[in-house]
Amino acid sequence: MPTSSSAAPRGYYGRHIFFCLNERKNGEDCCALHNAQEGFDRCKAKVKEAGLAGPGKVRVNKAGCLDRCAGGPVAVVYPEAVWYTFVDADDIDEIVESHLKNGQVVERLLLPPDVGR
């Protein structure tokens, strides 16, 4: 897993982060019950504020269920395919500053590889 690369990878977007915002109406657990929307909104705002948004830079997107619900809320960053779980605004700020801006994976927020649905 890449842990350092200060240069953003090539592509229409240098990095792409997807947040699961899935909500289940049947009472089953889902990322929407764990402040996923707040995390997404915070990330979007911080990326914009840092001047990171746009072609060649960073794109923040909503996603449906990513099938790793047991670790929710979850987000994944491409092209590195690094999966995160987060709790609060500080976690999101660290992902933005460290990974999305500087290419440094935030080890403490990594979703364990065996977490599934």
Ligand code: FES
């Ligand atoms: S509900 Fe978020 S990964 Fe499934």
